[in-house]
Amino acid sequence: MNAPLLRNLMPTPGQLALAAQLAAGGTRTNAGITYVDASAYTSPERHVAEQAGIFAHVPLVIAPSALLPQPNMAVPHDGFGKPLLIARDKDGNAQVFLNVCQHRGTRLVEGNDPVCASRLICPYHAWSYTLDGALAGLPRPDSFPRLDRHEYNLKRLPTREAGGLIWFAFDEAADFGEAEALGHDFDAFDLTGQHLFRRRTHDVAANWKLIMDAFLESYHVQRLHAATIGPFFKDGVSTGDHIGPHQRSAVGREAALAACEAEDWPTLRSAITYTYQLFPGTVLIVSPDYMNLMVLMPQSEGRVLVEDFMLIPEAPATDKALAHWEKSWNLLDAGVFAGEDFRAAALGQQGLASGAIERVTLGTLETGIRNFHDAVEARL
Template identity: 30%
Template sequence: MTAAGKPIAVPNDWDRRGLPGWTYHSKALFELERREVFLTHWQVAGHVSDVPAPGDWLTFDLLGERALIIRGRDGAVRAFHNLCRHRGARLADGASGHCKSAMVCPFHGWVYNLDGTLRGAARPESFGDMDRAAFGLKLVEMEIWHGFLFLRFLPGPQPAVARLMQPFDADFSTYRAEALLPTEMPGGQTATLPVNWKSVRDVDNEGYHVAMAHPALQDLYGRSYRDIVYPGGISHSHGEFGETGGRLWSVRNYLKLTPRPEHLPPRLRRSWTYYGLFPNTVFAFTPEGAQYYHDIPLTKDETRLAGRMYRQPEENRVTRAARYLAARIDRATSVEDRQLSIWSNESMKSTAFDDFHLSDLEYGVRAHHDVLRRLLPVTRLSEAPEEDRIAALNEDLRSAGANPS
């Protein structure tokens, strides 16, 4: 997969079908997605401001893999596999925390320094001639870009984060993303849905449904909303506001209070902007704050929605109120999207489901599906193969470079 360049123009004549319905409910395909999509592609686990002091830590779990991100005594932020080298116990339990000078395994008491090196094993004489240097915590690949922490459990096709996200570098700079500070996630943002992860992405990857399904967003920015797709699995969407709107209480008061930061260019001062990263992450910026959210697959039929919210360091009371109202609007939108994801996902099981027929305004869905088709060519098959043949057939199609319809 190459780095992104210029936006993709929607072709005049393109195949408007999406992925076939069977791909949303196949256990064998989900296992391929685990190994070849999620574990090999960049995932966002937080921001450097989430671990401000030595000993502060975060955890990130994904499909059987566990990461521990911790700031060392030298100030460096590192990512490790969250497992003790003795018997694999989880070192850190919970989403975040702090340790004074070392991580201690709760199973047998092995002690690790904040840089991941093994300080000592309990009852060291019982291990014979053990080389402590060989039993430090295992590193997880991590890159920091504009303050955000990107992890990858296995080597994969995406380039370095800075190269991949280069089209958005100027925007993240002007939003001062590196200086963001964490704030609490309002209730209702985190949830577990009984759907395949792709159904969540399908809803989020297009703005065609905004006018019908999202009254608050339609009231805020209406027809100004645009989706822009880039090669390489990234996208940019934005909606401008202020010229009209204000029928709903949250929107009306938000428009009164939202700041117009001078450090932002005019196009971003009155805009909500979204930056998508394949396979499952979105960064969202408003004039008063920022967040990222992602859909974490748990099983083929279960997906956890999660993320983190941030504020600017110089926030005042008016800006804080605007950020509250923005979160209120976003929370209602999230609830609406959850129902759409459930309806969409259940339709895939119906014998009456007969492919998608996508609008030009839904080209982001097609672009996301195209990346999956390149990674997993078996998803190009319109009819479901036998479950026990999917992995082998995928490899055959990859090796042959076939492009079945």
């Protein structure tokens, strides 16, 4: 990200505190060795319990705001087990609906690509809806005497847009307070102003928690990523804290670690990669010049969909800029994430499912994983 774009942005006290801890050598812990039962990753009953006790109730990130950059846009979304529709109405408000016509239950919008239209028209009987979910029209209205159109609006789910992310919940009583509080952190990165460069959904043969585990510790970076991004980071120098059930961590880049002592936000951004683990299953990685948002959608105890969004400061204006971002996208999405992190998770799932070990062992550089699993247990 260009420094001039950061001059008017202000870091939060928490972000500055993590930078100061990195400058001092990172966080040290004497927590000792802890364990996670292998069944937490392999039990079908556990998967059902997590879906019923966590994903059915808590706020979930579904997409970055940049997925819908203009009013009157909609994107179908099927990753969370029900047909959903992410929409931005004519006034610019984000909404999440069930993607179901209220006449006969037909799926309203097909595919998974963005649709730009002032009305969404059912392919069966052509009932139409505006992007705020209101029933706008129907053919032969005389055949539905005394029909109250307000009773046939699309079914809206609780939705909040904060700090450049769109959250929703299946539970009407879900509390979005922590999601809105996180928005202040994301405003410091201008997440709302980012451009969506690429998105891709990966189908990974692993439990969703194995994916989360990979982004909750830096112990693996110099090993798993030795041929890609490992050389950029200082081994074992990291720090982190909590925002409710969510975790915020930071690692220093090897070549710029001394800059962590600076108080200038653009300088800090060039030296630090911030990572946010948004409970239950979202990861935001804020690199110095771009961001990756990963939304995890568990399908079974051994399968998860991971949608990766790459966000950049502005749309590429030249072929050189396009080539630069394509290189970054291919390095991270295909190389680091799919080729290394997701592959390691799938190999871990194979090993755990074999019954070879009864528990996973966590060291002092993996305390973020311990905190995450404690949060899962607390919700269950």
